[in-house]
Amino acid sequence: MLASRVFQNSLAGVLGVAVVFSVLPARLTAAENAASASRPNILFCMADDWSWPHAGAYGDPVVRTPAFDRLSREGVLFENAFVTAPSCTPCRNAVLTGQWHWRLEEGGNLWSTLHPRFPVYPLLLEEAGYFVGHWRKAWGPGDWNALGRERDPAGPVYKSFPAFLQARPKGTPFCFWLGSSDPHRPYQWQSGAQSGIDIGRIRLPADLPDDPVVRHDVADYFYEVQRFDRDVAAALKLLEESGELDNTIVVMTGDNGMPFPRHKCQLYDSGTHAPLAIHWKAAGKAGRRVTDFVSLADLAPTFLEVAGVAVPEAMTGRSLLGILRSASSGRVDPGRDHVLTGRERHGQTQEKPNPGGYPMRAIRNDDFLYIRNFEPDRWPGGCPDPDRAFNGRAYGDCDDSPTKSLVIEHRDDPQFRRFYQLAFEKRPAEELYDLRKDPDQLHNVAGQPEYAETQRRLADRLRKELEATADPRVLGDGVPFDTYPYRRPVR
Ligand SMILES: [Ca+2]
Structure with missing residues (x-):
C-alpha cells in the first residue's frame, strides 16, 4: 500500500484533505498483455x-x-x-x-x-x-x-x-x-x-x-x-x-x-x-x-x-x-548534432508601454552555444524599476526568491557584482560560448576574431532553420508575440 499512501499524501497536500485509494487495478492476464503489446x-x-x-x-x-x-x-x-x-x-x-x-x-x-x-x-x-x-x-x-x-x-x-x-x-x-x-x-x-x-x-x-x-x-x-x-x-x-x-x-x-x-x-x-x-x-x-x-x-x-x-x-x-x-x-544518430531553443514573452516585464517579452533564439551543439537576442535594448530578467515595468514588478522574469534578493541587494558589492551582471544586465545582440573551455557559459566570445567563422556559421544555420520552420520572429512579416493577450486571471 506504499504506492497508494504516497499518492494520498501528495494529493492531500494539494487539496488539504485526506484522500484514500484502496483498490488497485486488477493484474493483467498473459493473454491481455499479449493483446496490448x-x-x-x-x-x-x-x-x-x-x-x-x-x-x-x-x-x-x-x-x-x-x-x-x-x-x-x-x-x-x-x-x-x-x-x-x-x-x-x-x-x-x-x-x-x-x-x-x-x-x-x-x-x-x-x-x-x-x-x-x-x-x-x-x-x-x-x-x-x-x-x-x-x-x-x-x-x-x-x-x-x-x-x-x-x-x-x-x-x-x-x-x-x-x-x-x-x-x-x-x-x-x-x-x-x-x-x-x-x-x-x-x-x-x-x-x-x-x-x-x-x-x-x-x-x-x-x-x-x-x-x-x-x-x-x-x-x-x-x-x-x-x-x-x-x-x-x-x-x-x-x-x-x-x-x-x-x-x-x-x-x-x-x-x-x-x-x-x-x-x-x-x-x-x-x-x-x-x-x-x-x-x-x-x-x-x-x-x-x-x-x-x-x-x-x-x-x-x-x-x-x-x-x-x-x-x-x-x-x-x-x-x-x-x-x-x-x-x-x-551518438546513435549522427544527424542529431544540435538543437534549437527559443523564448518569447514570459512575464510582461519590459518598460511601459511595451507589453512584450525578451525575444531570443539559440542553437546548441557539442562545442558551442550561440544566442541571438533580437531586442538587446530590453531587459533579459525584466525591468529593474517596478514603477517603469509594465507589470509593476522589478526583474519580473526571474521568480522571487532568497537567492534573487541576495544578488540584487548586493549588486554593488564586488563579491556579487558579476552574478548580478550575468543575470540581470542588458546583453549584446549576439552571444557565443565555447563549451570546450567554458561549460558554464560565463564568457561571451562573440565578436572575438578567432571565433568569427564559428559565429557566422552558427548564426547562419540558426536563421535558416528558423526560416524553414516559419518562425515569425525571423520572417519579418510582423512579430505578434509582443501584443498577444496576456491570459492571466485577474486576482
Ligand atoms: Ca515550469
Missing part, C-alpha cells in the same frame, strides 16, 4: 522547473532521485535533451503539439492559449482508442478554451493516477500525464536542510554566488525534486503490481530549468537543458546513455509512432523511436 501504455511524468543535471543518474552528489535513476538504469538516459522554451506554457504546448513553440501563435508565450487548429498527441491517441487523462499541472498556465478549444489538450483531469487506472475500460491502452508543481516556487525555507540535505555538499552552479542563503535555497529546491521523484516511484510501483510496467513507455523529464537568477527563462543550459529518461521494455538494450541532441517536441511524434498513429505533417519534432530501439550508446 502492439499498443503500449504511455506514462509521461513532467516536473515543473527541474534542471539537468540534478539527478543521481547524472552524478549529482546530493539530490536523491531513485525513480529517475531506475528509469535510466533500466531504460535510456538522455545526456542532451532540451526544452524548446524555458517557460511553462510554451514548453508544454511544444510537448503536446510536437512543434516548435514559435509555430503556435499565442501558444509561444507564457499565460497564453492554444488554438484548436493545432493537434495534440493525447487527443489524437484518444481518437485512436487510447484512454487519456492527467493529474495536477499538465497544460498551462493560461486559458486553453480562449480561442474555442473544447477540451483540455492534456485530456481530462483525474484526482490521482490510481483513480485514472480504475476508470479505464478493461483492455484499453492508456496515455497519462503525471504532472506536478514540484519543484516550482515557493519553497518552505530550510525544508531541504531540515529533511537532512547537507547544504555543504551541494554542487552549486557557477553563475550563482557561494553563500549560505543560496545553498539553503538550492536544498529547498532539491527537497521538492525529491518529492516529485517519489510520486513517480509510486506510479511505477503501481504499474509493477498490476503487471503493466513492461508494456508501458515511461518518460520522466522537466519543463524548464531551476527557478534561480540566469536559469529558468534564459537560454543558457541552466534554463533549457532538461533531465530525460525513457523506460520501455520493448526498446533496445537497457542502461544506455545517449548523447543525441533531442528536443522535448520530439516526444509527441514518438508517442504517436509507438501507438501506430499517423504523425501530422505540421509536427516539426522527430520521433525518438530509432534511438529507443537501438542497442547503441553515445
Whole structure:
C-alpha cells in the first residue's frame, strides 16, 4: 500500500484533505498483455522547473532521485535533451503539439492559449482508442478554451493516477500525464536542510554566488525534486503490481530549468537543458546513455509512432523511436548534432508601454552555444524599476526568491557584482560560448576574431532553420508575440 499512501499524501497536500485509494487495478492476464503489446501504455511524468543535471543518474552528489535513476538504469538516459522554451506554457504546448513553440501563435508565450487548429498527441491517441487523462499541472498556465478549444489538450483531469487506472475500460491502452508543481516556487525555507540535505555538499552552479542563503535555497529546491521523484516511484510501483510496467513507455523529464537568477527563462543550459529518461521494455538494450541532441517536441511524434498513429505533417519534432530501439550508446544518430531553443514573452516585464517579452533564439551543439537576442535594448530578467515595468514588478522574469534578493541587494558589492551582471544586465545582440573551455557559459566570445567563422556559421544555420520552420520572429512579416493577450486571471 506504499504506492497508494504516497499518492494520498501528495494529493492531500494539494487539496488539504485526506484522500484514500484502496483498490488497485486488477493484474493483467498473459493473454491481455499479449493483446496490448502492439499498443503500449504511455506514462509521461513532467516536473515543473527541474534542471539537468540534478539527478543521481547524472552524478549529482546530493539530490536523491531513485525513480529517475531506475528509469535510466533500466531504460535510456538522455545526456542532451532540451526544452524548446524555458517557460511553462510554451514548453508544454511544444510537448503536446510536437512543434516548435514559435509555430503556435499565442501558444509561444507564457499565460497564453492554444488554438484548436493545432493537434495534440493525447487527443489524437484518444481518437485512436487510447484512454487519456492527467493529474495536477499538465497544460498551462493560461486559458486553453480562449480561442474555442473544447477540451483540455492534456485530456481530462483525474484526482490521482490510481483513480485514472480504475476508470479505464478493461483492455484499453492508456496515455497519462503525471504532472506536478514540484519543484516550482515557493519553497518552505530550510525544508531541504531540515529533511537532512547537507547544504555543504551541494554542487552549486557557477553563475550563482557561494553563500549560505543560496545553498539553503538550492536544498529547498532539491527537497521538492525529491518529492516529485517519489510520486513517480509510486506510479511505477503501481504499474509493477498490476503487471503493466513492461508494456508501458515511461518518460520522466522537466519543463524548464531551476527557478534561480540566469536559469529558468534564459537560454543558457541552466534554463533549457532538461533531465530525460525513457523506460520501455520493448526498446533496445537497457542502461544506455545517449548523447543525441533531442528536443522535448520530439516526444509527441514518438508517442504517436509507438501507438501506430499517423504523425501530422505540421509536427516539426522527430520521433525518438530509432534511438529507443537501438542497442547503441553515445551518438546513435549522427544527424542529431544540435538543437534549437527559443523564448518569447514570459512575464510582461519590459518598460511601459511595451507589453512584450525578451525575444531570443539559440542553437546548441557539442562545442558551442550561440544566442541571438533580437531586442538587446530590453531587459533579459525584466525591468529593474517596478514603477517603469509594465507589470509593476522589478526583474519580473526571474521568480522571487532568497537567492534573487541576495544578488540584487548586493549588486554593488564586488563579491556579487558579476552574478548580478550575468543575470540581470542588458546583453549584446549576439552571444557565443565555447563549451570546450567554458561549460558554464560565463564568457561571451562573440565578436572575438578567432571565433568569427564559428559565429557566422552558427548564426547562419540558426536563421535558416528558423526560416524553414516559419518562425515569425525571423520572417519579418510582423512579430505578434509582443501584443498577444496576456491570459492571466485577474486576482
Ligand atoms: Ca515550469
